[in-house]
Amino acid sequence: MAGHSDNDMGLPGFDKPVKVAIVIAPYYTAIAEAQLAAARSVLEQAGADHEVIEVPGSLEIPTAIGIAHRLSNFDGYVALGCVIRGATSHYDVVVNESSRALTLLGMQGVCIGNGIITVENRAQAEERADASRLNTAGGAAAAALHLIALTRRFGKPKGGVGFRTRPDVIEVAGDSEGTTTA
Numbered sequence: 001m002a003g004h005s006d007n008d009m010g011l012p013g014f015d016k017p018v019k020v021a022i023v024i025a026p027y028y029t030a031i032a033e034a035q036l037a038a039a040r041s042v043l044e045q046a047g048a049d050h051e052v053i054e055v056p057g058s059l060e061i062p063t064a065i066g067i068a069h070r071l072s073n074f075d076g077y078v079a080l081g082c083v084i085r086g087a088t089s090h091y092d093v094v095v096n097e098s099s100r101a102l103t104l105l106g107m108q109g110v111c112i113g114n115g116i117i118t119v120e121n122r123a124q125a126e127e128r129a130d131a132s133r134l135n136t137a138g139g140a141a142a143a144a145l146h147l148i149a150l151t152r153r154f155g156k157p158k159g160g161v162g163f164r165t166r167p168d169v170i171e172v173a174g175d176s177e178g179t180t181t182a
């Protein structure tokens with residue numbers, strides 16, 4: 001289980017390979033190392049291949065995911081970062097805008113587990129980054145895997161009524177044959 005949740009959903013199984021990008025902002029080195037280890041452990045338990053993409057700060061994580069989603073072929077993403085409140089309102093900008101941007105990507109169907117820690121102090125960050133304590137990065141990895149599994153569950157060819165296209169057939173309007181085979 002991760003965070004304060006008492007509900008352990010376990011991990012989904014996959015019958016086809018899964019490719020995940022861990023997009024991490026190692027703003028605080030030791031925190032990032034703990035988050036990365038925790039996320040990797042979960043992805044390895046699920047048999048998911050993964051790559052690590054580093055960005056300077058948490059504000060860059062959504063942009064990096066957007067770029068990777070547009071230009072690469074990852075099934076999902078684990079966003080890892082740590083934002084510790086300072087003396088100004090910049091904390092609110094980083095926290096609110098990074099989470100908002102990740103949510104907007106998610107609403108477009110990008111499978112993202114958000115493991116960006118947003119805390120008041122270093123001790124809170126360490127507790128959440130530690131896989132043996134609140135394990136928020138492990139939870140984010142599990143969340144991404146569950147969204148990938150959901151996508152595959154709903155993306156399976158449907159039986160039942162209704163027209164559906166076939167990948168080997170190109171429908172050409174007005175063609176007397178109606179179809180050509182690709």
Ligand SMILES: Nc1c(NC[C@H](O)[C@H](O)[C@H](O)CO)[nH]c(=O)[nH]c1=O
Nearest residue numbers: 025027056057058059081082083084
């Ligand atoms: N203060 C923290 C930041 N700030 C940097 C921003 O995320 C961003 O990289 C910068 O504004 C340039 O665009 N980032 C964190 O991840 N954690 C912080 O505590």
Ligand SMILES: CC(=O)[C@@H](O)COP(=O)(O)O
Nearest residue numbers: 083084086087088090091
């Ligand atoms: C979360 C932040 O952006 C923070 O580290 C910046 O610190 P400060 O508000 O003291 O400039």
